[in-house]
Amino acid sequence: MRAVEGCASRDTQFRGAPGRGTDRVVRRRRSTIHGTLGHLDSQGRSAAMIKLIGFSGSLRQGSFNASLLRAAAELMPTGAELAIGTLRGIPLYDADVEASEGIPAPAVALKEGLAAADGLLLATPEYNNSIPGVTKNAIDWMTRPASDIPRVFGGKPVALIGASPGGFGTILGQNAWLPVFRTLGAELWSGARLLVSRASSVFAADGRLEDPKVREALRGFLEGYVAFVAASARSRPSQPPAA
Numbered sequence: 001m002r003a004v005e006g007c008a009s010r011d012t013q014f015r016g017a018p019g020r021g022t023d024r025v026v027r028r029r030r031s032t033i034h035g036t037l038g039h040l041d042s043q044g045r046s047a048a049m050i051k052l053i054g055f056s057g058s059l060r061q062g063s064f065n066a067s068l069l070r071a072a073a074e075l076m077p078t079g080a081e082l083a084i085g086t087l088r089g090i091p092l093y094d095a096d097v098e099a100s101e102g103i104p105a106p107a108v109a110l111k112e113g114l115a116a117a118d119g120l121l122l123a124t125p126e127y128n129n130s131i132p133g134v135t136k137n138a139i140d141w142m143t144r145p146a147s148d149i150p151r152v153f154g155g156k157p158v159a160l161i162g163a164s165p166g167g168f169g170t171i172l173g174q175n176a177w178l179p180v181f182r183t184l185g186a187e188l189w190s191g192a193r194l195l196v197s198r199a200s201s202v203f204a205a206d207g208r209l210e211d212p213k214v215r216e217a218l219r220g221f222l223e224g225y226v227a228f229v230a231a232s233a234r235s236r237p238s239q240p241p242a243a
């Protein structure tokens with residue numbers, strides 16, 4: 001990691017590389033969120049595991065964003081786990097296909113994964129200062145039928161991270177997601193920002209996040225976000241036990 005610049009004080013922007021990205025499910029249980037999450041809640045009861053889903057908005061094999069997400073799965077705080085979903089196989093949205101064949105299976109998998117998760121961590125590239133079309137296309141499929149939006153996205157804690165080989169760490173790409181998640185009724189976590197720039201010097205050739213400052217910033221980001229998810233989960237009425 002080289003420098004932090006051009007950001008508000010709570011933002012974290014890094015200069016610093018490529019990763020190899022394969023889409024798969026990774027789960028980790030590491031480090032502790034002091035006082036917010038753990039094995040006991042404030043009443044001393046056993047706290048449930050926080051289950052997050054994440055996906056990278058890039059299909060590229062060596063995606064920096066997929067690498068960043070895998071690092072996030074490794075650095076998840078104790079009491080939380082991150083399953084990594086994929087955009088792979090999701091076709092371009094076509095209302096005629098939806099009408100004749102329904103929602104494509106890869107889009108259903110991601111959608112139902114999100115519906116079952118306590119929160120979404122989106123690692124987004126920035127294309128032309130905005131959202132990559134491939135990522136938006138996946139979200140669009142996940143909002144079909146529209147009657148499912150409250151179930152899938154409503155009140156869902158969402159956090160954005162991103163990596164770019166350029167100097168601004170996806171700040172405009174991340175900002176461009178805000179109206180989308182607002183429209184869907186999600187709860188965007190704005191407690192911190194993780195903007196990884198000069199990505200080719202942050203990740204090793206095999207995709208490992210090797211910059212120690214970026215690792216620590218990611219760890220801190222995840223602790224803040226998971227605490228937010230845990231608080232959000234506590235504020236929701238608990239589900240009755242299954243009969």
Ligand code: FNR
Nearest residue numbers: 058060063064065066125126127128129164165166
């Ligand atoms: C880019 N890239 C890019 N980067 C950036 O920081 N701001 C931008 O506006 C753009 N615009 C852009 C448009 C298009 C069409 C492409 C293909 C690329 C570069 C982009 O950040 C780079 O390709 C990343 O490596 C993409 O993320 P993954 O695939 O590494 O996760």
